[in-house]
Amino acid sequence: MKQNLVSIVSGATRGIGSKIRDELLLSGYSVIYIGSNDDSVVKNQPRIKLNHGQFAKGISINFKGWPTWVDTTWSQFICRNGKIETKIESNDLMAGFDKKQYRLDLLVNCAGITQTTAAIKANTNEMADIMNVNFMSSVSLTQLALKQMIRNTKLHGHRGKIVNIASVLGDSSSNIIVPGTAMYSASKAAMIQYNRVLSEELKRLSIDVQTISPGLVESTDMIKTLDPEIQQKLREKLPNGELTSVNGIIAAMGLKNLA
């Protein structure tokens, strides 16, 4: 029963993350989606009809406040048909649901904030925010999910999967360099390299770690904030000059192999 498979998606109240969340719900997964505050989690809840046993839960975590959020409780909202049914305060990702019945099988690290500041002008607050949201929080969320996945394996004999949405700007082999994105590019490079080492460490546990580095993705904040001239330059460097589609990212996640 696929509804007993649970996925977590961060950055899931907007952009790529919300589309991935909704696709997962449509494919039958139960979903825990993470947004940056209560209001956003409640307002941007999924409007998808759930199957019997399938759940959708939103968790409000301020990733900018890393590491404070790691050891506190988070507001969690169980929702159905556009209504909040229950609100829980807990630091357990699976709170509200029986871990023997439901298995955490997928974490999608998708939360991210963009940047358009010259390196010399960025202040420490901005630098900390980008690194905390784009990288440090994904590491801590990964740790929390991994602990649950390792327990899963003992309970259910079922491995898990971690998918990280990085960026072509963090991929040093891409040779795509965009002025104004030094800290953003750094945070994504950190994510890519961290997950290469993590993947090696997790081999013996049969937990997959996958990192996807999309180019410019259609209808995202990056597209909205990036200087049109730089966008054009970036497009020229992309294969066929084409934007990455969210469906392409979802296809790259290879979820078929999971269910």
Added chain:
Amino acid sequence: MKQNLVSIVSGATRGIGSKIRDELLLSGYSVIYIGSNDDSVVKNQPRIKLNHGQFAKGISINFKGWPTWVDTTWSQFICRNGKIETKIESNDLMAGFDKKQYRLDLLVNCAGITQTTAAIKANTNEMADIMNVNFMSSVSLTQLALKQMIRNTKLHGHRGKIVNIASVLGDSSSNIIVPGTAMYSASKAAMIQYNRVLSEELKRLSIDVQTISPGLVESTDMIKTLDPEIQQKLREKLPNGELTSVNGIIAAMGLKNLA
């Protein structure tokens, strides 16, 4: 007069950093060396005979405490012949010396702490320390130095250079992955990618940004803390299985072009 050229070296009270600092002094540069606390800066001061007009100054900055150190004053120790001559409290890197006479021409970001913890076990303190020392502090130090170098160009018409000591573990094209170094590798990948973007941004200012990614370097903390079995595996992946020498790193810095 080379003694009027000033270099800053972080992580300069031990390991690679202290050797780079001493080589710079021997080659005639004035040097500002940064260590993590007063005691270390005073105890590990250079023992090199200085030329007329050449200076050595140690600054005590706790990089783990990023971003707090950026907006506070630092203890600065002007030293000569193994003695502290003056102690200054200031947040000006060039404090104690006339900026019209001396030009900041070189920053070497060398500060770094190593790691041997499985990703799942690292706690947030350890993760923050590694990122703050290895990456965030090098960014803030770079910003401070850059502002001085840009003023230099106006005063002296002389460009500057920034050299970043990263690591083969942060270089995603190297295919060298060492379990236990996820955050370390991430911090160095962040450094590499940040500086690629910075370099692009600084092209019009004629300030060079160079990043060196050494393999295992002889007689460093990395060598001392790394599991011998992993060291062996790492050596097998290195060209000729050879350790990187500090002299090799200094040669790679290409300082001849600067003076």
